């Protein structure tokens with residue numbers, strides 16, 4: 001099929017390259033000449049593992065091309081995807097849809113025949129209706145179907161998520177759009193990927209509901225982590241245990257410094273804005289948003305407490321800046337409020353991130369960007385692990401400790417087992433971890449100890465040790 005993709009951000013570029021890989025003829029449009037030039041050379045303007053290979057391969061196969069002109073892509077197209085940004089307009093969460101509406105006009109002017117227009121950008125419920133009105137008012141001579149097809153890609157694993165999705169959701173108002181989208185996704189649905197066909201408004205809401213639910217799940221485990229810290233319990237074990245209940249599921253139960261990124265913070269606020277417009281209270285989502293914002297700020301207090309109550313005059317090393325690994329995206333990263341708070345409290349900050357320095361420099365001032373984790377930690381009074389990059393999860397902890405002035409580690413992702421950190425000589429503060437740093441006995445060790453105990457002559461079985469064993 002012939003596909004036009006308008007917008008080459010994360011969503012548009014990944015979708016365009018993956019549709020080409022599936023065998024479709026794809027033309028991607030972007031208004032930025034430098035971006036189009038880069039893409040034509042096979043270079044990606046975004047950091048996403050595997051994207052450049054995919055672009056290069058499909059450029060060579062002549063299934064993928066890039067243009068500045070929407071009409072080049074729209075001529076003879078069967079389907080046009082709108083993949084432009086919907087940034088928040090202001091603090092109350094209302095998204096700015098002006099780019100979507102501008103693209104709808106471009107499409108209306110450029111379309112040459114019957115076309116299915118698909119909104120892939122994350123938009124509030126009812127946006128498809130507005131897009132349809134714009135196109136129909138501008139072009140009365142050509143038939144158009146407007147559909148919704150949200151994406152559920154995660155940055156860092158976007159290509160795999162696109163090629164192996166849990167489900168594909170299409171929201172359609174007519175048979176033409178349904179047929180076009182079924183045809184487009186046939187290579188995936190024939191492989192067994194479930195296709196949910198629904199009305200346009202339901203599809204739009206599915207995306208927001210999905211992100212709000214995942215954000216809530218993270219908010220829940222983060223609050224459980226707070227409670228674990230107070231009652232001397234372990235949130236990692238708690239999460240594994242509750243996650244084995246199939247009704248709960250193990251994913252998105254990793255406690256940490258709070259969620260960030262371009263989607264969860266924006267989409268939860270946009271959903272609240274919609275709910276407010278329609279007079280429907282969404283108390284759970286409201287609490288999730290408030291708790292996450294407060295949490296991001298509270299993480300700095302954790303660092304201050306770990307260093308004895310004040311960071312004034314101390315050097316703090318922060319390892320990992322991006323909101324999660326395998327991306328250069330700093331949007332809503334919990335590292336930013338943490339660093340700013342510590343700076344206000346008098347700390348000097350040295351940082352290392354494998355990809356985030358360029359974007360971080362736009363949001364942070366007076367930090368020292370270091371080439372590696374050990375350079376950042378040199379002479380530091382505490383090290384904060386913010387993002388679980390592979391390189392940060394594979395540190396030589398003894399070398400790290402030796403580089404530092406004081407052996408304090410605040411591991412906000414629970415990357416390292418406490419006993420490993422303790423062996424390297426660190427004092428560790430984690431998230432939702434018990435206070436002790438010695439490893440609890442594993443089930444096997446317990447059984448072994450019990451057998452050993454039973455083998456002892458009865459007179460030698462100390463009461464204390466038995467109580468320990470049966471605990």
Ligand code: UDX
Nearest residue numbers: 151152153154155252253254256259260261263323324
């Ligand atoms: C998210 C959705 O997962 C994706 O379906 C949607 O299309 C876009 O938004 P993304 O923002 O790329 O994707 O990142 P994700 O992997 O979902 O993580 C979001 C944030 O939650 C990160 O800050 C991450 O560190 C945090 N997180 C995630 C946790 O704190 N704990 C978890 O268990 C999972």
